[in-house]
Amino acid sequence: RDAKHFLDEGFTVTALDLSPVLAEKASEFIGQKVIVADMKDLDFQDRFIGIWACASLLHLREDEVLETLKRCHKALKKDGVIYASFKYGESNYEKDGRSFTCFTKDKFLDLIKDLEFCYYETFETGDVRPGREKERWLNVILKKG
Known part of the structure; x- marks a missing residue:
């Protein structure tokens, strides 16, 4: 939801989620790939x-x-x-x-x-x-x- 809002406002978004299932659902919702990753490993x-x-x-x-x-x-x-x-x-x-x-x-x-x-x-x-x-x-x- 939040990533979609930022995309709709014209921002470039890099979205990530730990859960592959939720990342897939989010990808479908926002219309772009959501990275499956742990925020603790942000690099x-x-x-x-x-x-x-x-x-x-x-x-x-x-x-x-x-x-x-x-x-x-x-x-x-x-x-x-x-x-x-x-x-x-x-x-x-x-x-x-x-x-x-x-x-x-x-x-x-x-x-x-x-x-x-x-x-x-x-x-x-x-x-x-x-x-x-x-x-x-x-x-x-x-x-x-």
Whole structure:
């Protein structure tokens, strides 16, 4: 859905998904190939002006989030930005066999304190899905200087 939106807005999109089944479905939906790959293995250099990681990095452990953000930094061009979203909170949890890494602004800023990113903004939002109105999200924007 997000890749299609960016394509419809005229952006060039490199989309990836860990699941071959979901990548195939996404390829059909967006009309271009979706790479089957693990975001933890992202290996691009100075290629992107932006990275959109909406509700994806939150399924990694904190140490994996940190390492993946380092790879994202390497993949971005100068002045490129990354957007990422996480469940809001101090405590990580598992639900229905999936793990969720949660952050508050302070917890996230502490995690990235030694990264080369420039902090741009964090903001909280509610979940728009029916029945989940009380769930909160931490949205993060970082910039490569």
